[in-house]
Amino acid sequence: MFDLMVKEQSKVLNIEHYGCVIYLLGCFGRLQKALNLIQKMPFEPTRAIWGSLLGACRVHVNVHVGELVAQKLLDIEPENAGNYVILSNIYAAAGMWKDVFRVRKLMLKKTVIKEPGWSWMILDKIIHTFHSSERFHPRREDIHAKIKEIYVDIKAAGFVPDLSCVLHDVDDEQKERMLLGHSEKLAITFGLMSTPPGLTIWVMKNLRICVDCHNFAKFVSKVYGREISLRDKNRFHLIAEGTCTCGDYW
Structure with a gap:
């Protein structure tokens, strides 16, 4: 045509x-x-x-x-x-x-420097920021404990970590640990912990969301019955019931 x-x-x-x-x-x-x-x-x-x-x-x-x-x-x-x-x-x-x-x-x-990735969300008029392998958030221990619990739940539902998102030649176990620390995962986890059931989780990120974090968000939305609105550098992702408005193409 x-x-x-x-x-x-x-x-x-x-x-x-x-x-x-x-x-x-x-x-x-x-x-x-x-x-x-x-x-x-x-x-x-x-x-x-x-x-x-x-x-x-x-x-x-x-x-x-x-x-x-x-x-x-x-x-x-x-x-x-x-x-x-x-x-x-x-x-x-x-x-x-x-x-x-x-x-x-x-x-x-060529002295090209990759900007560090970070995510943020607003909750009760307070801006919460998250960086990879978060060490400074006041509830960091609770967040890290909760994300491990989430991993168990979503893996039971079929989630498989995309290890190709780790650009380091390390063993698979180490790659999975590194993926756990991505800022958007931490933000989504905090949103799940801190908001009532049924409320949309709103997250923003300064860079493009990686494939593994996108899959993570889809499984969280499906397993926990929550909508997730995630704005990355490229576009808005509205994720609900395991699917995203981007059609997995961004």
């Missing part, structure tokens, strides 16, 4: 039309076709279009297209640490640890 539109109505098509089709092709794993469309379209591809395709390469673990797209983004915005991280995620998911370390060395060489 879109090919027909290009032939018959090319004058009315703009870059947003192409962007939508590229997004949909990415969602359905047609990554090479999406790349071909970008290369043929009569517009200069934007950072957002390349970023959309790189995100799709992460979802579908396509190393070949992911490398090509990542290089385009590194040329456009060499200071954006997020592009390096997503490329590292693709390599980690494919078990290509030498390439993960290569990307990390490239970041050091």
Whole structure:
């Protein structure tokens, strides 16, 4: 259909039309076709279009297209640490640890610094902030105890930690412990502890939520019957009954 539109109505098509089709092709794993469309379209591809395709390469673990797209983004915005991280995620998911370390060395060489991730929520007019492996929140011991309890419950419901989200070549047990300390998990746990049943848990994060934390939020919503509204760097995620409005694509 879109090919027909290009032939018959090319004058009315703009870059947003192409962007939508590229997004949909990415969602359905047609990554090479999406790349071909970008290369043929009569517009200069934007950072957002390349970023959309790189995100799709992460979802579908396509190393070949992911490398090509990542290089385009590194040329456009060499200071954006997020592009390096997503490329590292693709390599980690494919078990290509030498390439993960290569990307990390490239970041050091170019002095690209990844902004530390943190999450926050407002409860009773008080802003509560959470950092990875939280050590400063006044209820940190309760939070860490509760998250272990949550892990038992959601694993019983089928949750499996996504260890590819840990960009360190350590054993699986250590990777799982590292995932437990992610700031959005701590914030969701605190929200579950501190709000009455039925109330939506609102969390904000300064960076893009990782796949494992997204899955964690979906299982928490399903097992505990709570809606979770999570705003990350890319979009709003409204999670309820084990599903997210993003369709697991962000």
